[in-house]
Amino acid sequence: MNGGYCEHCGRIFYPERKYTCPYCGSNEMKRIKLPERGRIISYAVKKDKDAVAVVELSNGCRIIGVVKGDRIKRDVKIYKNEEGIIKILKEFDLLEQ
Numbered sequence: 342m343n344g345g346y347c348e349h350c351g352r353i354f355y356p357e358r359k360y361t362c363p364y365c366g367s368n369e370m371k372r373i374k375l376p377e378r379g380r381i382i383s384y385a386v387k388k389d390k391d392a393v394a395v396v397e398l399s400n401g402c403r404i405i406g407v408v409k410g411d412r413i414k415r416d417v418k419i420y421k422n423e424e425g426i427i428k429i430l431k432e433f434d435l436l437e438q
């Protein structure tokens with residue numbers, strides 16, 4: 342999974358921003374590979390039993406992901422046992438906005 346990195350101010354974005362940094366206005370944007378691990382900041386289970394989770398990646402970039410219903414129990418168990426550290430890329434399908 343790729344994100345954008347501003348070489349001027351150091352902010353990281355997902356989805357990737359290719360041209361202009363919204364924080365500093367720089368156009369020195371670079372594509373970077375995002376980390377494969379993150380921490381669940383918050384999640385909510387929907388009526389259809391899928392969950393939406395806000396995940397902070399190990400580099401500080403926050404993303405929104407969908408946890409499919411058949412994975413929720415396993416994911417929540419991992420969340421409790423490992424203090425919020427989960428492997429996200431194989432566990433989440435990212436929301437496209």
Ligand SMILES: [Zn+2]
Pocket residue numbers: 347348349350351352362363364365366367
């Ligand atoms: Zn910037």
